[in-house]
Amino acid sequence: MHKTSAWPLSGAYALLVVYASLYPFSGWRNQQIPPWDFLFAGWPKYWTGFDLAANVVGYIPLGFLLALSFIRRGNVRYVASHPNLAAIAVAVLAGTGLSLVMEGFQNYLPSRVASNVDFGLNVFGTLLGAVTATALEVGGAIDHWSRFRERWFIPEARGALVLLALWPFALLFPAAVPLGLGQVLERLEEAIAEWLLETPFLEWLPMREIELQPLVPAAELLCVALGAFIPCLLGYTILRSVGRRAVFAVVAVALGIAVTALSAALSWGPTHAWAWLSLPVRIGLLFGLVLAMLMLAVPRRGCAAMLLMALVVHLSVLNQAPASAYFTDTLQAWEQGRFIRFHGLAQWLGWLWPYVVLVYVLLRLSRREATPTIPA
Structure with a gap:
């Protein structure tokens, strides 16, 4: 894998998260409450196991791609001694920021409900993805995939x-x-x-x-x-x-x-x-x-x-x-x-x-x- 090839993928996936979070983009209204008010709300009255799993799974690829992008940059200033921990931290911070913004915007959509539980699960999903990417990189799995791709597919296969x-x-x-x-x-x-x-x-x-x-x-x-x-x-x-x-x-x-x-x-x-x-x-x-x-x-x-x-x-x-x-x-x-x-x-x-x-x-x-x- 090219050192910077994961950056476009992580950016594209972030856009998909934005789309999925704000769909159907209609009926915007102002409830006259701060957009961060959901952080201090209690446990939601209505929730399902599917909702909990979806909030985790939806952010795992984001954390994975962000961490992999950071790791593959090579020698990064100020964090060269601990690049893997830095990659996890950067991915989690980015996923946390994106989830916080998306939940805040959902306050203005009648078909969506902002939730601190969703926010916490999004952050957890990002962490899982980032840790997975780091573990695969340390274990050499990413390099194995690159060699597998070279053996099985032509160069113009992307x-x-x-x-x-x-x-x-x-x-x-x-x-x-x-x-x-x-x-x-x-x-x-x-x-x-x-x-x-x-x-x-x-x-x-x-x-x-x-x-x-x-x-x-x-x-x-x-x-x-x-x-x-x-x-x-x-x-x-x-x-x-x-x-x-x-x-x-x-x-x-x-x-x-x-x-x-x-x-x-x-x-x-x-x-x-x-x-x-x-x-x-x-x-x-x-x-x-x-x-x-x-x-x-x-x-x-x-x-x-x-x-x-x-x-x-x-x-x-x-x-x-x-x-x-x-x-x-x-x-x-x-x-x-x-x-x-x-x-x-x-x-x-x-x-x-x-x-x-x-x-x-x-x-x-x-x-x-x-x-x-x-x-x-």
């Missing part, structure tokens, strides 16, 4: 690795079709129509006038298969060998299944974690894995071209179907329930991930690649 790391988080947001990311056309039409309401331009909008029918089982099977196939192809564009591609494909499909089950459990309860695994879905997952295996020996540029076609077909078929009323109720539970901390961020990931991959693939195909062959 963009694809970031997209692959975001894919499981995008799957956490409920999807109308399992692994079906990018279904935005219906909501986009509704938003544009609402925006153009009471204007003559509404008649110009090419709205689909026919009543859309739900996806037939064959179309659902195709969407699931392509949803599993797409991340495999994305990995193939940066992996160095056929054997590593095979391992990656199996792990990617298994991870997609596990995260989709987790999303269902969070949305409908643990007893319904596997309710989405219907016959068309099971066949689609198997078909997607078979397609991935058939592409093992294809050169990277060929995989990128196939990925482009798979994305276009997947998004085209997926956006021809409307969201069911049951699916709409699920989204409302995320918007208004305990998932409001993650709803805005998760929905944008679920909507935009395939389109960002589409842009990334187009950029990859527009460049020359020096080593198109894949060793066995």
Whole structure:
């Protein structure tokens, strides 16, 4: 890892924390109380184990990235004798400051509640992340990851690795079709129509006038298969060998299944974690894995071209179907329930991930690649 490569990641994650803390950014009001008043309040009346865990987990990556960024700067003035302790201290101070500001701003949002418990858990999460990063650095795990990355991936793999790391988080947001990311056309039409309401331009909008029918089982099977196939192809564009591609494909499909089950459990309860695994879905997952295996020996540029076609077909078929009323109720539970901390961020990931991959693939195909062959 480059000495300063973690700084942009920590900054980007801090922005994500800001987004998740202040979503939905509407209904601001002044309660005529100091923004720091929550520090002296009692134990909150309403809380859940999920809320406590979320406040800790949400700040662990921030502490991890901040501490790692500080450590990787090398010889730092005034703290060269204790750089690891200094990294933990800097990360915790930064996380504490960010959490304090976010909780203060939440006083002005009607849908959010500032809490000293949340603040304390955020600080604890930052500390856990910072200590973890320091322990991994001292134990040499970060250097092991750097060597692992060099063996498995091509040098220009950073963009694809970031997209692959975001894919499981995008799957956490409920999807109308399992692994079906990018279904935005219906909501986009509704938003544009609402925006153009009471204007003559509404008649110009090419709205689909026919009543859309739900996806037939064959179309659902195709969407699931392509949803599993797409991340495999994305990995193939940066992996160095056929054997590593095979391992990656199996792990990617298994991870997609596990995260989709987790999303269902969070949305409908643990007893319904596997309710989405219907016959068309099971066949689609198997078909997607078979397609991935058939592409093992294809050169990277060929995989990128196939990925482009798979994305276009997947998004085209997926956006021809409307969201069911049951699916709409699920989204409302995320918007208004305990998932409001993650709803805005998760929905944008679920909507935009395939389109960002589409842009990334187009950029990859527009460049020359020096080593198109894949060793066995």
